[in-house]
Amino acid sequence: MNELLSVQNLCKYYPGFMLEQISFSILPGRIMGLIGKNGAGKSTTLKSILNMVHPDSGTVTMFGQDFFCNEQQCKQQLGVVFGGIDFYPLKKLSAITNATKKFYSNWDQIRYQNYLSQFSLDKHKRFKELSNGMKVKYLLALALSHHAKLLILDEPTSGLDPFSRDEILHIFSRIVSDGTCSILFSTHITSDLERCADDITYIQNGKVLKSAPKEVFLQSFSHLRTPNDTLPLTLEEIMLRTERSNQNEFVL
Numbered sequence: 001m002n003e004l005l006s007v008q009n010l011c012k013y014y015p016g017f018m019l020e021q022i023s024f025s026i027l028p029g030r031i032m033g034l035i036g037k038n039g040a041g042k043s044t045t046l047k048s049i050l051n052m053v054h055p056d057s058g059t060v061t062m063f064g065q066d067f068f069c070n071e072q073q074c075k076q077q078l079g080v081v082f083g084g085i086d087f088y089p090l091k092k093l094s095a096i097t098n099a100t101k102k103f104y105s106n107w108d109q110i111r112y113q114n115y116l117s118q119f120s121l122d123k124h125k126r127f128k129e130l131s132n133g134m135k136v137k138y139l140l141a142l143a144l145s146h147h148a149k150l151l152i153l154d155e156p157t158s159g160l161d162p163f164s165r166d167e168i169l170h171i172f173s174r175i176v177s178d179g180t181c182s183i184l185f186s187t188h189i190t191s192d193l194e195r196c197a198d199d200i201t202y203i204q205n206g207k208v209l210k211s212a213p214k215e216v217f218l219q220s221f222s223h224l225r226t227p228n229d230t231l232p233l234t235l236e237e238i239m240l241r242t243e244r245s246n247q248n249e250f251v252l
Helices: 042-049 071-075 093-101 109-118 133-143 164-178 190-196 214-220 233-251
Strands: 006-013 017-026 030-037 056-062 076-080 150-155 182-186 199-206 207-213
Touching: 006 042, 017 042, 017 199, 017 207, 030 042, 030 164, 030 190, 042 150, 042 182, 076 133, 093 109, 093 133, 109 133, 133 150, 133 164, 164 182, 164 190, 190 233, 199 214, 199 233, 207 214
Parallel strands: 030 182, 030 199, 076 150, 150 182
Antiparallel strands: 006 017, 006 056, 199 207
């Protein structure tokens, strides 16, 4: 099966921080969670993949093409949602949509109208009038209405109440259910990934510590268990124990 996204040896250097040799891939019909503590390099990884910050080296292959050489063509099948976005706050959704759809040759107005109805979005509302959960739904509607095959999302559930998060996670599962679309999203809410992710990529200090299917990923950290642990470790427990261990090594 062909990968929708393959990232190989991606590097980005800043004073005091290095994103170093980032490599992972995503198959069709999969949800991959990108985890790591604040400052680990999750957002920099996504921005480097999208060429929002230009990587110093490495390759990104998307839909079988070199993304950096075919960026505009790849973006026709790509949807991007970054949490906390508050663009055009005074504009009505209808005006934002009219401006957005001009960029996509395969924009599907009927599909867009269906998502508006499915997500209970009012096109006459201004963007600033939407709740955080509704803003994410609207951005997803835009991303999906041009038949995106890959969604890249940065902290899409951050700041949402539990009910809204639950709704968004259900939407993610439906999006990938036909096996053609995939989702890559970063989050610090590891419980979301326990519920919906197929694969996990863990970034620590600018490097990939582990990237694997979720069950394999969880099993690979079984050495962190103690005699007091009666249940398998959660993603949150794995992160806490790994980061504490790394911190202790640094202090020593």
